Amino acid sequence: MNNQVELEAKTQNDSEKASITPSGEEILALLDIDSTTVKVMKQGIKRTYYRAVINWLSKYKVNPESTNLEKVKGYLEACYHLFELEAWEIALILLSTQLNTFKNQELGIQLGLWGYYREQINLYGKLFGKLNHQIDAICLKSLGIAYRWLTDSREAQNNLNQALAIFHEMGDKQNSAQTLHELGLLQADNGKDLESLTCYNQALILFRELRQYQGIASVLNDIARIYTNQNNYTKVEEIYQEIQKIYDSYLVEEKTKINHAWILYNWGRNLADQCKNLEAILYTNEAFNLFQKLDNRSGIAWSLYSLSILMLNLENNLSAYNYITNALDLFRKLQNKNGIALSCHILGRVAFRQKNYKLVRDCYKENIKIWYESQHLAGVAFALEGFARLAVVLEQPERGARLFGSAEILRDKTQRILPLADLPEYRDSIATLQTLIGETALKTAWDAGRVLSVEQAITEALGSDT
Template sequence: MSITPSGESILAQLGIEPTAIKIIKPPWKRNKYRAVVNWLMKYKPLSDVTNIEKIKGLVEAFYHLCEVEAWKEAGNIPSVTLNTPTNEKLHNQLQTWGYYREQIDLYSKLLGKLNSEWDATCLGGLGNAYQFLGDYTRAIEFHEECLAIAREKGYRKGEGNALGNLGNAYSSLGDYTRAMKLYQQNLVIAGEIGNRRGEAGALGSLGNVYHALGDYARAIDFHQQCLAIEQEIANRWGEGAALGNLGNAYLSQGDYTHAIEFHQKRLAISQQIGNPQGEGETLGNLGIAYYYQGDYRQAISYFEQKLAIAREIGDRRGEGSALTNLGNVYESLGKYSQAISCFHKHLAIAQAIGDRRGEGAALSNLGTVYRATGDYRQAISCFEQALAIAQQIKNRRGEGMVLGNLGIVHNSLGDYRQAISYFEQDLAIAREIGDRSGEGAALGNLGVAYRSIGDYYQAISFFKQRLAIAQQITDRWGEGMALGNLGIAYNSLGNYQQAILYFEKRLVIARELEDRPGEATVLGNLGVVYRSLGNYPQAISYFEQHSTIANEIGDRAGVGRAMGNLGITLMKLKQHSKALEYLQTAVSISRSIEDHATEAIVISNLAILHDKLGDRLLALEYCDRALSIATELNIPLEKDCRDLKKQLEHSHE
């Protein structure tokens, strides 16, 4: 079935009678009108063409009408409702499909040709299109022009809408203070003119700003106010959006139970009212909730459903988002090749539709996977490209996040001073834009860097600041991370009882949130502490629990780490044959998932084990293999391997 209405109905809507065309003069003008009729009546796209080809008849008719300056008729075409799953008007459908450039061309043709109301619509549409393209400066210019017209003509509702759109643009730039002021002005206007739907929208936008700032409690308060109004005016679409925003806020708090509850409610509404875009978004959010809980199979199921809907309705941005979600799961499962494939597909989509923000996100995700595989050079290349984009489009929050990622890579390379420099820049941006969640993450990263250089007291200071922020903004997941890092720092200081105390608190939070990956990690941490205490049976118990959970959730990298720790512990107990078995399993897993950094660490332990077994030549062979990998990756382990090689060569003499 064609997605465009019949040619006859469109011509009737335009007021064009095909039989009357022959009297139009001059001939060139008559030919243009004949072309309009032919494109609307005779154009029949093939079934497997792109979405833009499916509406080519409408688009060509629009351009021919513009050429004869039939602006009133041309202005009717963007308002034609299409027979798509979202049943949107042509100009809005172009946005759903990701045809932002085509949308810009359409609005530009009509701007200044009809009336001030149409001009406001075109300016707002141009602003939104440029925002999707990541050109926030031009978006703001168009929204400000729209605002000026609305104020000049006394369009109070249009004034509020323009203020809201400006708020969205500034929010995308990370200028939350200005965004908040604009949303508050929008809220005042909506209240003054009795625009309850506009009031609800402004409250929802304020909730999103507080969410971005990490103030989840206030975000929830605004979203609940928004929800109450949407239910009062029986706006089912808005009710669904408010429920989704509440779900996202609870998700950020680590309250996965409430997050899933709200997203399930939104899913039901989206399905009831036939809102496939909302349905796809919600399936994605449900997938994220299950992903954080470590239920990767369920997460993949939701993400695949989201991907299918996005492709069905031609939502290119949604398709890219679903591919990113799937890539994140595959990365957590240690399926790095599949993750890289998903992120490359997202990158291609973002570049195809001109989504600069999405392009930067895809590059950052690729950098994260390459970092996980130990390919630090490739990771840095991706992050540097992402940083350039963030700076070009003035996305301050994105810039800070990429700087943090660059810091993590340099920390892994042992370039701690460079890492600290990046983390300090990230921290400065977070504080500048008032991003409390980002500030906490930057402080945590600084703590990790100082721990890496052995300055444990400075590390503890940063981790405690990270903990305080997480507790202030009710970020339970962040609180758990801070507690875990404090445990690692105290373990490094040899203060094992304090380390155990923090790890046990971390374990309580992980279990409370049903955070299975977090639970597995902290069980492994507890095993390391008990091994340091010489309590090897207890250590083995914790490592086995770590391995069990990692197996259950499909975390191959986690299984590999647990196997490696069991092998090291059994070496301490002089159970060398069992230790060898576990270490060989760990090497096999690391190699299969292309985690080369971990592979090198385990191989170096195999060198130590074979030295204990008296096979110095095999020990040297393993040491050389570990050294080769560490040298190629340019990681701190390289020095340890060189020292080990000298020790083995000396003992062999």
């Protein structure tokens, strides 16, 4: 399989190249907007807005190679004009229109699958508070998900909590379960595994009550990531056996859908964490191809990220560099800070092997800034370890030992174990420190690092130019 060809492959399927939106006539009929009626309206702002809606839906044209956002621009502009008319019910119908995509997903949801989260926020934000309690809760949930992908934890938490309260009040178990799952993902994004597991288990109870097998499989998939973080691969294996039984028994037709793509991706990540690199490549490539078919930009970016790690593990540095730079570029376009931070970490590892220490430092500076701003202490620990390794190769052993000590105390606090794949480089650095300064001096410097505050440790990491 030629990975570079895959990397450069088109992500749009044949139906999307033709037209991903229903015809203007079809959608205008669905919205019950008649051009003849609009023509005889009294001159004024209402008539102007309705004519704009008709023109955007019936006359806006794009070429087959336009971006997906450009292809649905007519719909989005029509929505905004309907908002100006305060035609909220009609706007909701338009936002709920099924597109001619692989999954025939609704417009509002599909924007998120493509990674256009700001557009989602604009639309659902304007619709919120204009119809009824149920629609408000759906808007809040959609806003929370979009903010989570943009790594705006405060807004995500606020919107998801409000949505959950409404769904609980309404007795809506399906949406409650989905919202709890999203809250679990949000906690996991912030490195809070225990809080994440609490939300996941609450969601799992509801999904099991509902016999909603796709939800069960998706939550189990994310629970497995927590145990992977703890290097508890026996538990991970048990979970994936349960997931496989669910798909074989209940979800055979779902194996081409987005949730299954994420399960394939996470299983590849799990195998990579165990250094089973060749098996991991097979699962990650399968996920990558499915994400491409679905044109899910977030999934594509994360798959590229994982493939870069696998290439790094196999010492294929050029492929690792190509994958991670493409992943980083896509994460920047998606404004996904967690993705940016993690990609900077991997790019820093690649730069280490190239002995490009300026790039190493630049990568870890951006990395540690993102993690500290989001108070992701496990991420800060990773970054400190990167700076520690840099200090060792630059023959600053005491500083390197202090940073390793600071990282260790953060790992203790967050209960995040160093991944198996990172152990060889970690051990090599410790061995070098022992050679350079001896066991006694190493312990003294290491212990000094353990008592530093997070801010002091970051200052230590950034305190010396290379």
